[in-house]
Amino acid sequence: MSDPTPPSVAWVAADWGTSHLRLWPMGANGVPLCRIDSDKGMSSLTAADYEQTLLTLLEPYMVSNAALDVVCCGMAGSRQGWAEAPYAAAPCTPPSFDTATRVQTQDARLRVYILSGVKQAEPADVMRGEETQIAGVLAAHPDLDGVICLPGTHTKWVSVKGGEITGFATFLSGELFQLVSQHSVLRHTLAPQGWDDGAFKDGCLEGTATPNRLANALFGLRAGALLNDLDPVAARSHASGFLLGMEIEALRREWQGRAVVIVGENEIARAYATALELQGATAEVTDAEKVTLAGLSAAYAQMK
């Protein structure tokens, strides 16, 4: 009996974010052999830890006589990450392989590249990782003239036209929602999970109409729980809706009458789709993993 032959890996795609690391060992046919999920994100690593993290996770795929190319996007390229990768300045095409930062490794079996982020001077804004997802969306829709929404704790709205990122805006509505639901006086008022579609939509409409009342509307949920036994799932959904209603309205000029692509299919992505529909806009929803891989693959193709 012999050991199983190790799978043949052409290169490795990597999405190295603040709290997570995802690795896709890629076959020669451009299809990932598997996905490796790790919690070794930037926030849990010092610069000295990155190489060993890769060596440990990729060990089954390493061969002694050849260097393995690893193409990374995300916060590994930030000042607090592995090695600082410069920002491209929008308006620009999503950064290509030409501007990637080669990271020096001690082990010659690794050849690591980190793709550039994108910055915007006015209003000041930055992204690291999302630009690669944008490249992935554009690989499938090269003529897209519209806005791409990348939902998350810090949601990015990216305007694209003629293959370029023409501008973008980050909203930390998701982080505000987490802070309010976990750390504020509302922490016992908002359910930790659950969804009430009607309450979400009511919140959206309220946030759209009277965004300046946010701090009052939130306290009102607490008072509603005290006085009227407001349901915690309805309270949670209403608060979430209020914040997304504000955000959608702030971006009306970006999405109204334009193509909208939402990257992601989780609960938060569905919430954005619902909030847009409520305003009469229809979004195309696309798979986040697929566009990340498409963007990293486009960069790898430029390297060869």
Added chain:
Amino acid sequence: MSDPTPPSVAWVAADWGTSHLRLWPMGANGVPLCRIDSDKGMSSLTAADYEQTLLTLLEPYMVSNAALDVVCCGMAGSRQGWAEAPYAAAPCTPPSFDTATRVQTQDARLRVYILSGVKQAEPADVMRGEETQIAGVLAAHPDLDGVICLPGTHTKWVSVKGGEITGFATFLSGELFQLVSQHSVLRHTLAPQGWDDGAFKDGCLEGTATPNRLANALFGLRAGALLNDLDPVAARSHASGFLLGMEIEALRREWQGRAVVIVGENEIARAYATALELQGATAEVTDAEKVTLAGLSAAYAQMK
């Protein structure tokens, strides 16, 4: 040599909030003999702890052959406090002594009364303690037709006319600011203290004009720090200004063309005064301790 004669105390005024307790042993002439500050607020006590807390702090003022009246306002009257005092329903005059809740004590030397809070059905809102400060303001301005602003973590805006509380609104802008500055991605971007008047006013005007961009404006401060070395004191002041600009604009119908009284003279009270001035409104600023004592004294006068 004899012990010093204990000061003669007619009654005790008490402001028993979430995080603090303030006691004023009052002389027969209506002037406090001193102020006792304690951190034994509601959040650090169970119902069983309140009596002993009073006995310990008031021990020097107790006499064995007479009961000492203690008149309390604040969260001691909440469901999680010492004894639940009912809410009066606005519109109403500030609750009088008639509706105070007598708390049963084991020690007959204490006679404790907790004043009612005020609730509002639509939009749902509640106050406990501020109604007593309102009574104190009205004691000095019985004909006030305007709005009283009580700044704090949860700021109350109370409309008064003809001696009545006609309606009110709570804004938790202060808590949002604390969460953002201490627990969000901005915690290293915003200085823990310091004040930049220009940045505060810029933030106010931005929050007034584009409140729905709050979550974007906050991320913009982080990006400004990354890209342009934005000063942390300016960032802090800008964020505070944005939140207050939103709040002031939301309340325009309440303060525009009306008398405005701000209760308090601390940094946050001054920030509200500045934000109002920026919109052309002038507020009278009054001392918070003075109006609290005036309100508690008015209730005690009704008892006799």
